[in-house]
Amino acid sequence: MPIIDIRVVAIGKIKEKFYREALEHYAKRLQPYARLETVELAEGKEAGRGEFARTSLLEDEAQKISRQLRDTAHLIVLSPEGQQMSTEKLAAYLKNLQRINPRADFVIGGAVGLAEKIKQKSDLCFSFSLLTFPHRLARVVLLEQLYRCFKVIRGEPYHK
């Protein structure tokens, strides 16, 4: 089975050292199971005020994100309104993906969310939780869950 090739496209830099270290920790653990690349994009710029400011920021971010998506990749966006799955279901989804398209782009939006057009383009809009997580924490959850899923797929115990 081909190793899965994952690109995480995320808005916003990670300021906190502990979050960066958490990401490095799980990225390292993922090494035997996946090729992982992370593209960290600067937050979008606002033009105008109020609701228009938000829309223009999302539009700016959507353009930056689109440039980083690979045409042939399976596109999974993370959004609180998306579909939830248990770790076992997500593992089964990824196992199937390894067979049909071992190239996956994951998108994590910034503080104000993600433009609709990116969500509409996605193959899966996935939600961790009804709760609103900060995007840095969402990135940690994503890598930890990917690692956990590969352990499930391989039938290996989760290294505590």
Add this chain to the structure above:
Amino acid sequence: MPIIDIRVVAIGKIKEKFYREALEHYAKRLQPYARLETVELAEGKEAGRGEFARTSLLEDEAQKISRQLRDTAHLIVLSPEGQQMSTEKLAAYLKNLQRINPRADFVIGGAVGLAEKIKQKSDLCFSFSLLTFPHRLARVVLLEQLYRCFKVIRGEPYHK
């Protein structure tokens, strides 16, 4: 309105420095909004094998947990099978709690879960996600969400 008095009772020590730092980070941010105390308990001991080993471990952990719960406190246990809420709903729940009982115990089980009898005793069985999180990550999510909820309750912007 009285400041809420929170006790987090959690099974398992935190080995990773980055998780400890993340917890300290959010504990510090919570200071203006809540009195926070954390009781970290050692993992339970197994007696016997197979399913019985799991049951005996959960029973051992349940006893340790019970000794740390305050009779007069509102009891919230975290479990993947619990009820999910958005951050806004959780904030409304906590706001109400501040009025009716400003003392809350939160319980986070260990690697194999939480004994049924602790769940049955709870006032709320709360779930972050259908996903299985490591207990260290669950502790970070809990403190971050508590902080986020108090920001919502006070109508203050979330400090990024």
